[in-house]
Amino acid sequence: MQSSVGEVYLVGAGPGDPELLTLKALRLMKQADVAVYDRLVGSEILELLEPCIERIFVGKEPDRHTLPQNDINRLLVDLALQGKKVLRLKGGDPFIFGRGGEEIETLMAAGVRFQVVPGVTAAAGCAAYAGIPLTHRDYAQACVFVTGHLKDGALDLNWPMLAQPRQTVVFYMGLKTVSQICQKLREHGVMDTMPAALVVQGTTRQQQVHAGTVADLPEKLQSAGVRSPALLIVGEVVKLRPQLEWFQSNAESDQPGDGAIRRLSS
Numbered sequence: 001m002q003s004s005v006g007e008v009y010l011v012g013a014g015p016g017d018p019e020l021l022t023l024k025a026l027r028l029m030k031q032a033d034v035a036v037y038d039r040l041v042g043s044e045i046l047e048l049l050e051p052c053i054e055r056i057f058v059g060k061e062p063d064r065h066t067l068p069q070n071d072i073n074r075l076l077v078d079l080a081l082q083g084k085k086v087l088r089l090k091g092g093d094p095f096i097f098g099r100g101g102e103e104i105e106t107l108m109a110a111g112v113r114f115q116v117v118p119g120v121t122a123a124a125g126c127a128a129y130a131g132i133p134l135t136h137r138d139y140a141q142a143c144v145f146v147t148g149h150l151k152d153g154a155l156d157l158n159w160p161m162l163a164q165p166r167q168t169v170v171f172y173m174g175l176k177t178v179s180q181i182c183q184k185l186r187e188h189g190v191m192d193t194m195p196a197a198l199v200v201q202g203t204t205r206q207q208q209v210h211a212g213t214v215a216d217l218p219e220k221l222q223s224a225g226v227r228s229p230a231l232l233i234v235g236e237v238v239k240l241r242p243q244l245e246w247f248q249s250n251a252e253s254d255q256p257g258d259g260a261i262r263r264l265s266s
């Protein structure tokens with residue numbers, strides 16, 4: 001029997017590999033009555049839910065929201081007011097390009113109790129599994145997370161800041177704008193030789209990494225047929241990948257396996 005007062009668990013599910021879930025995320029996943037989840041939450045993570053849990057898919061395709069954000073906010077409140085323990089499961093971390101702030105603002109306004117569980121954000125997960133350290137004593141003393149999503153048809157970003165040396169810039173939601181991003185960086189002084197990589201379906205068995213420079217990566221991607229989700233990493237640290245690469249996905253291997261192979265020899 002449900003208590004009269006429900007609660008919402010705003011949980012980050014990480015970028016894809018289910019083993020990147022936190023223990024707290026897993027515990028709350030097991031005790032929820034209903035799960036409200038996005039497109040970026042993969043099937044392997046959904047399989048960890050209890051079979052009896054009610055599941056509500058609220059979508060969020062790159063150009064199409066299955067349910068508008070306001071309706072999602074309202075849905076969470078309504079379910080909690082029915083006395084349910086609501087698992088709001090999001091890809092990555094709920095507070096990094098996840099609109100988690102808006103969701104809990106609505107909960108707070110409605111007097112609904114909630115908890116926030118951070119998740120491994122795509123930048124951390126994809127970089128780690130691609131063998132690209134986001135900071136490095138020799139190459140990057142800062143790391144910037146930025147959206148590559150067009151706003152009113154334009155990439156209205158602080159390009160002089162993003163073009164600064166000795167930092168790594170990670171573009172979320174930038175798959176469709178890779179060419180524009182690289183062009184803008186070059187216009188603002190980034191050298192044509194600056195390394196850049198696109199990590200596709202990072203941390204999963206389907207992970208692919210396309211590496212190049214800001215000058216040639218857009219063209220390399222044209223014939224690659226890349227699909228979302230994809231994350232663009234720009235910075236000197238990308239050149240460390242050939243030495244530090246350790247994760248071999250099925251997409252990059254001829255051998256069947258569990259996707260994780262540690263290379264012990266050079």
Ligand SMILES: C[S@@+](CC[C@H](N)C(=O)[O-])C[C@H]1O[C@@H](n2cnc3c(N)ncnc32)[C@H](O)[C@@H]1O
Binds near residue numbers: 229
């Ligand atoms: C709406 S944002 C959500 C970010 C999420 N809250 C996080 O912390 O990772 C979606 C973007 O995250 C990036 N992303 C998420 N998961 C990814 C993955 N497994 N591989 C590559 N990029 C990913 C992509 O840039 C995608 O367009």
